[in-house]
Amino acid sequence: MKTIGIVTDGVTKLEIFLNENIRLIFGEKVKINNYQFKNLEKNHLIDDDVILVMINDRVVKVKEYVDDTSKIIKINRSIRQKDIYKLFALPEGMDVLVVNDNEHTIIETISSLYGLGVNHLNFVLYNKNIDQSNIKVAVTPGESNLVPNYIENIIDLGHRYIDSSTFIQIMTKLKIEDKDVTKNLIKYCDEVISLYSGINNTYKHLTIINEELNSIINLSQNGMILISNKNEITICNESLKNILDMDEYIVGMKVTDIDNVEVKKIFELKEAEDEVVKFKNKYLNINKYKINSFGKNTGTYFCIQEITHIKKLEQNLSKKLRYSGQIARYNFDDIKTQSLILENTIKLAKRIAKSDHTVLITGESGTGKELMAQSIHNESLRANQPFIAVNCAAMPESLMESELFGYEEGSFTGALRGGKKGLFEQANNGTIFLDEIGDMPVYVQTKLLRVIQEQQVMRIGSNNIINIDVRIIAATNRDLFKMVKEEKFRSDLYYRINVLPINIPALKDRKEDILMLLQSFIPNKRELSDEVKNILNKYDWPGNIRELRNVALYIDTMVENNKVTIENLPYYLLNYDLDEDIKNIQMKFGLNKIIEVIDIIRDFNLENKSAGRSSIMNRLKEKEVVISEGEVRNILASLKELDIIESEAGRKGSELTNKGIRLLNKIGR
Numbered sequence: 001m002k003t004i005g006i007v008t009d010g011v012t013k014l015e016i017f018l019n020e021n022i023r024l025i026f027g028e029k030v031k032i033n034n035y036q037f038k039n040l041e042k043n044h045l046i047d048d049d050v051i052l053v054m055i056n057d058r059v060v061k062v063k064e065y066v067d068d069t070s071k072i073i074k075i076n077r078s079i080r081q082k083d084i085y086k087l088f089a090l091p092e093g094m095d096v097l098v099v100n101d102n103e104h105t106i107i108e109t110i111s112s113l114y115g116l117g118v119n120h121l122n123f124v125l126y127n128k129n130i131d132q133s134n135i136k137v138a139v140t141p142g143e144s145n146l147v148p149n150y151i152e153n154i155i156d157l158g159h160r161y162i163d164s165s166t167f168i169q170i171m172t173k174l175k176i177e178d179k180d181v182t183k184n185l186i187k188y189c190d191e192v193i194s195l196y197s198g199i200n201n202t203y204k205h206l207t208i209i210n211e212e213l214n215s216i217i218n219l220s221q222n223g224m225i226l227i228s229n230k231n232e233i234t235i236c237n238e239s240l241k242n243i244l245d246m247d248e249y250i251v252g253m254k255v256t257d258i259d260n261v262e263v264k265k266i267f268e269l270k271e272a273e274d275e276v277v278k279f280k281n282k283y284l285n286i287n288k289y290k291i292n293s294f295g296k297n298t299g300t301y302f303c304i305q306e307i308t309h310i311k312k313l314e315q316n317l318s319k320k321l322r323y324s325g326q327i328a329r330y331n332f333d334d335i336k337t338q339s340l341i342l343e344n345t346i347k348l349a350k351r352i353a354k355s356d357h358t359v360l361i362t363g364e365s366g367t368g369k370e371l372m373a374q375s376i377h378n379e380s381l382r383a384n385q386p387f388i389a390v391n392c393a394a395m396p397e398s399l400m401e402s403e404l405f406g407y408e409e410g411s412f413t414g415a416l417r418g419g420k421k422g423l424f425e426q427a428n429n430g431t432i433f434l435d436e437i438g439d440m441p442v443y444v445q446t447k448l449l450r451v452i453q454e455q456q457v458m459r460i461g462s463n464n465i466i467n468i469d470v471r472i473i474a475a476t477n478r479d480l481f482k483m484v485k486e487e488k489f490r491s492d493l494y495y496r497i498n499v500l501p502i503n504i505p506a507l508k509d510r511k512e513d514i515l516m517l518l519q520s521f522i523p524n525k526r527e528l529s530d531e532v533k534n535i536l537n538k539y540d541w542p543g544n545i546r547e548l549r550n551v552a553l554y555i556d557t558m559v560e561n562n563k564v565t566i567e568n569l570p571y572y573l574l575n576y577d578l579d580e581d582i583k584n585i586q587m588k589f590g591l592n593k594i595i596e597v598i599d600i601i602r603d604f605n606l607e608n609k610s611a612g613r614s615s616i617m618n619r620l621k622e623k624e625v626v627i628s629e630g631e632v633r634n635i636l637a638s639l640k641e642l643d644i645i646e647s648e649a650g651r652k653g654s655e656l657t658n659k660g661i662r663l664l665n666k667i668g669r
């Protein structure tokens with residue numbers, strides 16, 4: 001609590017009066033300490049926040065007993081209005097004896113009466129050693145006991161009250177800005193006439209203006225705070241405290257002394273022009289202005305609006321947009337896999353989803369990059385916001401810039417009236433999925449880089465900057481790093497988007513998924529023959545899951561009963577299968593030798609004869625084809641391994657399988 005020290009000459013009645021007088025204004029909001037000048041000891045320092053003395057002379061004398069002389073205030077005293085009226089009732093030019101305890105205080109009383117505008121009387125200094133009995137009226141400030149007997153009319157002004165100017169000085173020194181104290185002082189001003197003409201009215205006037213301003217500031221729903229150029233908070237309204245969830249009284253504090261780091265961060269913003277920041281679970285729009293006075297910067301003013309409701313409206317609007325097709329339908333449960341690599345990739349992606357950074361998904365065409373992007377979006381904090389997918393490879397180059405960033409009316413021939421919102425703006429608060437980013441022309445890459453860096457877009461033909469809050473997920477099946485080296489992709493953009501990379505393995509690198517996925521794409525469970533399984537497993541699926549889904553559809557359409565055989569497979573799968581086998585055995589033995597051997601086996605099969613190794617050797621000799629017995633043995637082993645022939649122990653020897661027959665047909669025999 002602030003303390004006020006009063007140094008008097010030990011007149012206890014006066015001491016009590018002054019104490020009561022101070023309480024009239026400050027109530028119990030200050031502590032009062034009383035000192036008697038004569039009792040002050042040299043080594044005893046008065047360390048109150050304000051030290052009041054009664055006369056000028058004391059100001060000098062008290063100096064050596066205080067720790068800081070700037071705290072000393074000389075009390076000016078004045079008279080209550082109702083007491084002064086009695087003086088005004090006296091006729092002009094009348095002699096009036098002024099009585100007080102000594103000459104010094106008598107003169108002081110007279111000068112304050114003059115100061116109050118009592119100029120029509122002839123004040124005479126009381127001197128008990130002179131006969132002044134011709135005077136019939138006396139005036140005294142509370143010392144009526146000293147008034148001589150011959151006086152017929154005593155006007156006792158009572159103890160003089162502390163002048164309102166002194167109270168203003170005390171309040172300024174103590175930095176007290178308290179509503180009750182101000183109210184008390186205004187009432188006091190009405191009762192006690194100030195020595196300093198106009199002070200009462202000016203104080204009243206200023207206070208009223210201040211009150212009005214305070215009411216306006218406090219009525220405002222915008223948070224307002226004024227910070228001096230010494231970094232001290234000078235004004236702060238209630239809304240600001242509510243918006244920033246603060247209970248402490250921060251006026252008078254330095255910004256650096258604010259404990260709450262998040263709040264401090266706001267007041268330390270270097271610049272803010274409609275800056276939208278997230279504060280706890282609220283969205284705030286912040287503007288910072290410099291205050292200049294006479295050309296000099298005197299501080300800063302922050303205007304802070306809570307715009308959570310606007311954001312909500314925006315989000316609701318975004319939700320509506322979702323229903324108009326800008327929606328991510330898939331989530332991680334839709335990514336089916338039995339592959340450990342992909343399972344680990346999904347785990348990684350789930351972690352990535354929770355962050356708000358840019359993601360780059362790489363993988364061959366049809367591996368599920370978009371599925372992954374949608375899942376990330378739906379697992380992220382932006383899940384309820386738009387998901388805008390853009391295929392950079394499918395979009396005509398000439399339209400890409402205007403589609404992505406929007407345009408203003410009349411910015412080019414064919415531009416829509418009223419202009420058009422770009423996809424980035426449409427994706428605001430949500431995610432934009434830039435598929436096939438490797439196909440984006442370099443000039444659009446440059447613009448994209450700026451958008452990512454600034455989180456702002458500028459429509460074509462406009463100078464207005466639009467703030468956006470969009471998460472970018474990019475995807476490509478191209479080797480972007482190689483493209484960077486070939487200068488086909490901007491390296492700075494590459495590093496900007498390659499923050500969280502995810503690679504989705506190709507289907508041929510996760511063969512365990514092939515049959516499982518195929519079954520999952522067929523509505524009714526089908527039984528696959530071993531040959532079909534073999535073909536599907538061997539195929540390298542350049543179109544990945546998308547191709548597998550097509551094959552599943554084909555099978556489902558073609559199959560007549562529950563069992564899927566090679567006849568139910570698309571021809572290119574069968575060709576692929578044979579081509580691969582032909583490639584394999586050709587490399588080992590040469591195609592001609594193989595064909596000779598298979599041909600002979602087929603003939604034996606047709607003749608219903610056993611196709612054992614020695615019969616094959618004999619037939620080769622008859623046909624004058626030179627292949628050693630060792631070679632024939634190896635060829636037979638390879639053909640069996642590739643499921644081109646099957647051989648049972650016993651008389652029959654080798655027999656061509658369906659695949660063997662297909663192979664022979666394929667190579668034209």
Ligand SMILES: Nc1ncnc2c1ncn2[C@@H]1O[C@H](COP(=O)(O)OP(=O)(O)OP(=O)(O)O)[C@@H](O)[C@H]1O
Binds near residue numbers: 477546
């Ligand atoms: N693991 C999976 N489980 C189930 N379906 C999948 C899986 N991966 C991909 N798909 C499906 O395969 C199809 C292709 O996936 P998607 O479009 O996500 O691939 P992409 O890599 O983005 O292709 P592109 O590079 O051609 O754009 C989609 O129908 C998708 O639902």
